[in-house]
Amino acid sequence: MRCAKRGLKTPIALACLLGLAVDAHAMDTPPIIPLPAQVSMAQGSYAVSAAAVIHVAPGDRAASDAAHYLADLLVRTRGLSLPVIEDATATSRDGIVICSDAAASVAQPEGYVLDVDAKGMRIAARDAAGLFYGAVSAWQLMTPDAAKGAVSVPSMHIADWPRFGWRGLMLDSARHFQQPAEIKQLLDAMAQHKLNVFHWHLTDDQGWRLEIRRYPKLTQIGAWRRPPGDGDTKYGGYYTQAEVKDIVAYATARHITVVPEIDMPGHAQAAVAAYPDIGVTGAQPPVSIDWGVNPYLFNVDDHTIDFLHNVLDEVMELFPSTFIHVGGDEAIKDQWQASAAVQARMHALGIKDEKALQSWFIERMGQYLAQHGRRLIGWDEILEGGVPPSASVMSWRGTQGAIDAARLGHDVVLSPAPTLYFDNLQSHGDDEPTGRLGVQTLATVYKFEAVSSELTSEQAKHVLGAQANIWTEYLTAPWQIQHAAFPRLDALAEAAWTPANERHFDDFIARLPAQFDRYQKMGIDYADSAFAVDMRGQRTDGKVTVTLAAQESSAIIRYTTDGTLPVASSPIYGKPIEAALPVTISATSFAGDGSPLARVRTQRFDAQTLASYDGNALQACPKGDLGLRVPLLPDATSPAPVYNVDLMNSCWRVTNVPLDGAVTMVIDGAWLARNYGLAHDASKVKVRASRTPAGEFEVHLDTCSGPLAASMPLPTDALPGRTYRVTAPLAAHGGTHDLCILSTAPVRGSLSGVSRVSFNSSASRRATP
Known part of the structure; x- marks a missing residue:
């Protein structure tokens, strides 16, 4: 069937119809x-009203499905109820x-044509996915602002298709479990970003989340763990096969392929906890409570291989995806090396060696999947020991794995840490939730390029696309996952869909x-x-000088100092604000059209707040790295205090502290769970001699080996989740100094965290009852 066309008469539209490239950045781009x-x-527009x-x-089933999806979106977001x-x-x-149109001018898979003129809007595509994505673009055209009801859509011609066939998002449901409704909400958002692969991480050391009928203990035992410091309360959950089928169908209706990940040969502790006979040692461990790298591997005997093939049988029943992900990452080989049976098998x-054994193991899985018309994909560690011929590679340790695999003729998906690891924080802001402290900004994600310049044009054909990952060790609640994903998911979507030469960050920000x-x-x-x-405020002679800044420099910052909230007519920030103490400043960013871009932040500046440092503002010690921002308890779901920690070196720096008149130092801290699998790095954890049973905070002047300014014994009740306050006199030192805070707590106990460092002057001390 052919969609009737009503030709646009502008020179630019004619250029598009003749196949000439048009630079969308050179004109006002639509909010897509x-x-x-x-x-x-x-010129002109189409007025969309309730009529x-x-x-x-x-x-035309494909057109009908796209039409009903569009109608549903419009009802929910614009309040327009349009009949189909x-x-x-x-x-x-x-x-x-x-309209489905086999002769639509865009021939690429998933592509579509969208035309708007004064009489209407027409969407044509050769396949169902193209119609669906055309409908999503139409919805965005009809929601250019927050208003409800009728809307005017400018006349335009769009010819659109994706740059890559794999546009993915990975969600880790093994470390923390999400309800099916939460998964569906994420799938909806993916569809609205034209993402088409949902990589579902379902098994790991900390939980087996997929019901396998033949092996019920995988979920009866493997889906539950007992968190540290939380008594007998179990944490966990799993997806029944009925729930999985429902989620897969929901995704399919939105043109999303669900690619399951069943981790092997490492990250196997939850499975071995359920069935010890598939482990190497025969011992039954608990389901792990430790994030990171754990030692448990699957065995390599025929019984274990058959077990995993049986698991894959049910996985393939549930997931019709061409690719099945088998992990392959972080499989430390200690258990294989120590096992006489494994060594005999290798001989x-x-x-x-054990790297080659992992390659053999992965190839056994790849061959089995190939016999059933499927393809194996794994993390880039499967390159070690020789690449299995059947394997495709997902590159996470930077991009080199993808480059190496593509040169060898293997298909690759780019998913590199840290850029596309969305569990990394988006800023150093005090109100950022938990996650990894390797900040990955919106701009960083937007600038990501999947095809390395080191590849030839022929090798570049092996790049299937790009994918972001949401690991959930530190993302315990739905709002945290959404905070981590959006709007960086927009940046990823544009990097995976839009032609590289059409991507412009300033234009993206405007949309x-x-x-x-x-x-x-x-x-x-x-x-x-x-x-x-x-x-940021700096005190001088009873006054404060406050600097304001936003990560995105194009934003217009407006502020107030009179207790009101800033609006589009409030003063624009241009230079540091000087004010008498105390003062309360409220500020936010605005777009050029006056639209607010962020919620208002408010901060009071007085003598007390200027002598207090939030733990999130503390810096790493020299040669250290505050790598994580963690919650008070590992499975806390409600908003709670967060703590920046370095697992290898419990040390923090407070910089540029004015010590004139400071007589007392106060640290608000907490005992945190030390639930981290460090594997071969455990020996690198810094151990310090302590003088008291639970250790102490030692405060050194200027450097970590400088004069001792204070010592604060830590409380002996060191169960994870306990907060405390310790105070000590501060040795008399005038001037401005850096302070180094060292924890001497035993490294095999709870981890010490700092939430706030404060200084009391003699005057404030006398005023305290």
Whole structure:
């Protein structure tokens, strides 16, 4: 069937129809994310009102599905209830027309054509995915702001198709479990970003989340753990096969392929806890409570191989995806090396070392999947010991794994840490939730390029696409996952969909306010970190000088000092604010059109707050790295204090502290669970001699080997989750200094954390009752 066309008469539209490239950045671009491949604007517009109708031809199932999805989105976000009508003359109707067209001018898979003129809007595509994505773009055109009801859509011509066939998002459900409804909300958001692969991490040391009928203990035992410091309370959950089928069907309706990950040969502790006979030692460990790298591996005997093949049988029943992910990462080989049976197996097979044994193991899985018409994909460690011929590679340790695999002729997906690891924080802001402290900004993600310049054009054909990962060791609640994902998911979507030469960060930023409005309507708790205003104050002679800054420099910062909230007419920040103490400053960022880009941040500056340092503002010690921001308890789901820690060296720096008059130092801290599998790095943890039973905080002047300024014994009740306050006199030192805070707590007990460091002057001390 052919969609009737109503030609646009502008020179730019004519250029598009003739196949000439048009630079969308050179004109006002529509509020669509990801940006279409080709856009040309024209004079005029189409007025969409409650009287509008969406037309599809009878029997055009793909068009009907896309039309109903569009209608549902419009009801939820714009308040427009547009009927979907099937009629034989649909393609020649005015209004909104969605039509399958085998001769549509965009021939690429998932591509579509969208035309808008004064009489209506027409979406045509050669496949169902293209129609669906055309409908998503149409929805974005009809939601350019937060208003409800009628909307005017400018006339334009869009010819659009994706740059890559794999546009993915990985969610880790093994470390922390998400309810099926939460998974579906994420799938909806993926569809609205034109992402098409949901990589579902379902098994790991800390939990087996997938029901396997043949092996019920995998979920009866393997899906539950007992968190440290939380008594007998079990944590866990799993997805029944009925729930999985429902989620897969939900994803399929949104043109998303669900790729399951069943980790092997490492990250196997939860499975071995359920069935010790598939482990190496025969011992039954508990389901792990430790994040990181744990020692448990699957055995390599025929019984274990058959066990895993049986698991894969049920996995393939549930997931129709071409690819099945088998992990392959972080499998330390200690248990294999120590096992006489494993060593005998290696000798019998003629395998030279344990890396080659892992390659043999992965190839056994790859061959089994291939016999069933599937393809194996794994993390880039499967390159070690020789690449199994059947394997595709997901590169996470930077991009080199993808480069190496593509040169060898293997298909690759780029998913490198730290750039596309969305459990990394988006800023150093005090109100960022838990996660990894290797900050990955919105701009960093946007600039990511999947195809390395080191690859030839032929090798580059092996790059399937890009994927972001959301690991959930430190993301315990749905709002934290959403905060981590959005709007960085927009940046990823554009990097994976839009032609590289059409991507412009300033233009992307200009399209975000409309997306933020959509997020609010869809109930998505997105991060405003790129536009949040950071305030820093410096006290001088009873006054304070406050600097304001936002991560995204194009944002306009407006502020108030009179107790009101800033609005589009409030003063614009241009230079540091000087004010008498005390003063309360409120500030936020605005787009050029006056739209707020972030929620208002408010901070009071007085003598007490200026002598107090939030733990999130503390820095790493020299040669150290405060790598994590962790919650008070590992499985806490409600907002709670967070603590920046370095697992290898419990040490913090407070910089530029004015010590004139300071007589007492106060540290608010907590005992945190030391639930980290450090494997071969455990010996690198810094151990310090202590003088008291639980250790102490030692405070040194200027450097960590400088004069001792204070010593604060830590409380002996060192169970994870306990907070405390310790105080000590501060040796008399005038001037401004850096302070180094060292913890001498035993490294095999709870981890010490710092939430706040404060200094009391003699005056404030006398005033304290």
